[in-house]
Amino acid sequence: MIEGVLLNTLKQIYHPKGDVFHGIKKSDPGFTDFGEAYFSTIHAGDIKPWKKHLRMTLNLVVPVGMIRFVIHDDRKESYTQGQTMVIELGSDNYQRLTVPPGLWMAFEGVGENLNLLLNVADLEHDTDEVERGELSLFAYPDKNK
Numbered sequence: 022m023i024e025g026v027l028l029n030t031l032k033q034i035y036h037p038k039g040d041v042f043h044g045i046k047k048s049d050p051g052f053t054d055f056g057e058a059y060f061s062t063i064h065a066g067d068i069k070p071w072k073k074h075l076r077m078t079l080n081l082v083v084p085v086g087m088i089r090f091v092i093h094d095d096r097k098e099s100y101t102q103g104q105t106m107v108i109e110l111g112s113d114n115y116q117r118l119t120v121p122p123g124l125w126m127a128f129e130g131v132g133e134n135l136n137l138l139l140n141v142a143d144l145e146h147d148t149d150e151v152e153r154g155e156l157s158l159f160a161y162p163d164k165n166k
Contacts, residue, residue, distance in 0.1 A: 023094045024101040027051045027109065027119035031082065042084045042115065045141050051119030053078050056144035062137050063088060063130035068161070071125045071154035079120040080141040086132030087111030089119060093125040093159045107162055111136075125154065127161060 022028075027050055034041040045052055056077070063069060071093070081090070092106045111132060120126055130136040143149055144150070 022101075023092055023104055023106045023124065024096075024099045026092060026106060027117075027125070029117045029119070030157075031114070031115050031117055033087070033115055037112075042082075042112075044082050044084075044139060045073070045080050045117060048131050049117075052132065052141075052143075053082055054143040056142045056148060058141045059141065060137060060139055062135060063128065064096045065130045065133055065136065068127060068129040068156060070156040071127045071158045073121050073152045074120075075150045075152065076104040076122050077142050077144045077150060078122060079118075079126075081110070081118040081120065082115075082139045083110040084137060086113065086130065086134060086136030087113070088136050088138055089129045089131045091127045091129075091161060092120060093126060095159075105134075105162060113117065120141070125159060127156065 032043040062149060068165060087109055089109045094101045094104050096102055
């Protein structure tokens with residue numbers, strides 16, 4: 022695990038008329054504040070390249086499909102500086118991934134059909150608090166390794 026990153030197993034309640042997938046409560050570890058919530062999709066095999074939020078904490082949940090998250094720590098003060106973490110989340114591994122500010126993250130659609138993520142962020146979107154990088158910025162691990 023990378024310093025500051027949290028994984029919390031979430032409850033799934035199955036019902037014949039439709040299931041309930043928990044996301045986040047204000048009493049949960051990783052919740053700091055509410056700024057906005059949004060959904061994002063990614064197609065199978067596509068990769069959204071590196072992004073680093075400078076002040077925003079992300080709380081990511083994948084209720085549909087499967088998404089592979091790659092997190093890289095280049096923070097000079099971190100004891101996990103230089104480390105990269107890979108985690109696949111989806112209905113078969115239903116957890117919330119909390120990513121604090123200052124970490125680089127890229128993600129890839131690995132489910133065959135629709136891959137949907139929910140981000141419950143502690144800040145509203147602000148283009149001035151994010152840095153972006155090409156996929157070549159850091160080594161992106163091969164998913165078969």
